[in-house]
Amino acid sequence: RKEVEQDPGPFNVPEGATVAFNCTYSNSASQSFFWYRQDCRKEPKLLMSVYSSGNEDGRFTAQLNRASQYISLLIRDSKLSDSATYLCVAMPSGNSGYALNFGKGTSLLVTP
Amino acid sequence: DTAVSQTPKYLVTQMGNDKSIKCEQNLGHDTMYWYKQDSKKFLKIMFSYNNKELIINETVPNRFSPKSPDKAHLNLHINSLELGDSAVYFCASSHTSRIAGGPDTQYFGPGTRLTVL
Numbered sequence: 001r002k003e004v005e006q007d008p009g010p011f012n013v014p015e016g017a018t019v020a021f022n023c024t025y026s027n028s029a030s031q032s033f034f035w036y037r038q039d040c041r042k043e044p045k046l047l048m049s050v051y052s053s054g055n056e057d058g059r060f061t062a063q064l065n066r067a068s069q070y071i072s073l074l075i076r077d078s079k080l081s082d083s084a085t086y087l088c089v090a091m092p093s094g095n096s097g098y099a100l101n102f103g104k105g106t107s108l109l110v111t112p
Numbered sequence: 113d114t115a116v117s118q119t120p121k122y123l124v125t126q127m128g129n130d131k132s133i134k135c136e137q138n139l140g141h142d143t144m145y146w147y148k149q150d151s152k153k154f155l156k157i158m159f160s161y162n163n164k165e166l167i168i169n170e171t172v173p174n175r176f177s178p179k180s181p182d183k184a185h186l187n188l189h190i191n192s193l194e195l196g197d198s199a200v201y202f203c204a205s206s207h208t209s210r211i212a213g214g215p216d217t218q219y220f221g222p223g224t225r226l227t228v229l
Binding site (some may be wrong): 042043044045046085087099100101102104105 | 145147152153154155156157160168170202217218220221222223
């Protein structure tokens with residue numbers, strides 16, 4: 001079983017739609033959580049960190065449920081430029097050397 | 113003003129050859145990483161170096177040998193390349209927060225697309 005699991009999609013949504021991605025992680029010792037974005041044939045880039053209290057950055061809202069080991073990302077008012085793969089990431093604590101455990105990613109296509 | 117750079121961007125080579133990929137960061141970070149993204153797009157850690165010392169060495173064939181000559185560089189040498197080594201290799205770096213004891217954001221290089229024929 002992969003440490004971080006995501007629905008691979010693809011999610012095809014019209015511009016302006018609201019879309020939600022979910023992710024679960026198996027390592028209860030995971031300490032930090034992130035959403036990264038990866039465009040086609042590009043490197044992953046940090047979209048936002050995920051905090052226990054939930055956090056928002058413009059049209060993007062991230063939530064963390066430690067009890068259920070569940071992370072979500074909500075994108076409101078989708079733009080064409082939001083089309084990308086969204087990678088859910090967990091980072092274990094302790095002697096992990098700070099390596100990121102990536103999910104396989106959820107593909108989003110926003111259409112006109 | 114490149115933050116994390118990798119060379120080469122593309123590498124096409126024959127099975128059995130030995131090749132190196134170079135990575136440099138100008139962010140002043142103390143931790144560097146190598147990740148492999150396979151054809152199914154799964155991104156997985158290979159190695160991590162903190163202040164030139166190896167701190168993560170995942171289950172990777174010993175044909176792969178990282179070398180960190182200084183904190184700003186982490187190179188990856190691959191011996192006896194195999195077909196299954198074809199992938200995109202990403203270098204990344206981060207600063208280890210002395211206060212929190214954990215890392216700041218990891219910044220990724222543009223990737224090296226390796227094709228083994």
